[in-house]
Amino acid sequence: MQWRQRRGPAGIALALVLAAAALPLRAQDAGELEWQWRAEPVAGTHDVELVFTAPIRHGWIVYGSDFEAGDFGPRPARVAVHAGGEVLQPARSVGAHARSDRNFAGEYRYTYFADAATFRQRVRVEPGAREVSGVLNGQSCHEESGLCTLFRAPFAVALE
Incomplete structure (x- = not known):
């Protein structure tokens, strides 16, 4: 009976308010990173260095690639x-920053980017x-809310 009473205009209004409150965070979703990539030849070899860059929205961080993933905690970026x-x-x-955190199982050291990632x-x-x-696979988090998302950025780099 209570459910039927809440489905009226007040219930609909509450649902709309809750949905609208979630929009600003969703609009800043770090999954919307705009990656750019290029290939730089390595002189004297058949190698290239792939370079991935992306601006990072205010309040978000992107975890670096130069730390080991633990059972808990941030996931490092990896290129496949x-x-x-x-x-x-x-x-x-x-240009990543380094940080230690005791929130994960014991002392945990990781790297991260704010503003831009390379x-x-x-x-x-x-x-x-x-x-x-x-x-390019990785993880980003919103520092204030604690919301974390995994990202997957397919790439194709033309070679000259």
Whole structure:
């Protein structure tokens, strides 16, 4: 009986208010990162260095790539190449900040970006390949709310 009473105009108004309150955070969803990428040749080799960059919305951070994932806590960024080349070493975080946190199981050290993120990944190019493609996977969090999202950014970089 109570449910039927709340489904009236007051119940609908409450539902609309709650939905509207969720919109600002959703609009800032870090999953909306706009990644750009390019390939830089490594002199004297058949390698390229893939460079991934993205601006980060105010209040959000993107976790770096140069720490180990634990059972709990942030997930480091990783690059997987599916065609055109072979990953030679882990991705590097360029200009990342370092932080330790006791909220995770014990002392946990990780790297992160605020404002903008840059990752560099060295790749051995397959003979005759015209592009390198794959995916950049990572995690971002809104510092104030604690909301965290995983991102998956497919890429295809043309080779010259």
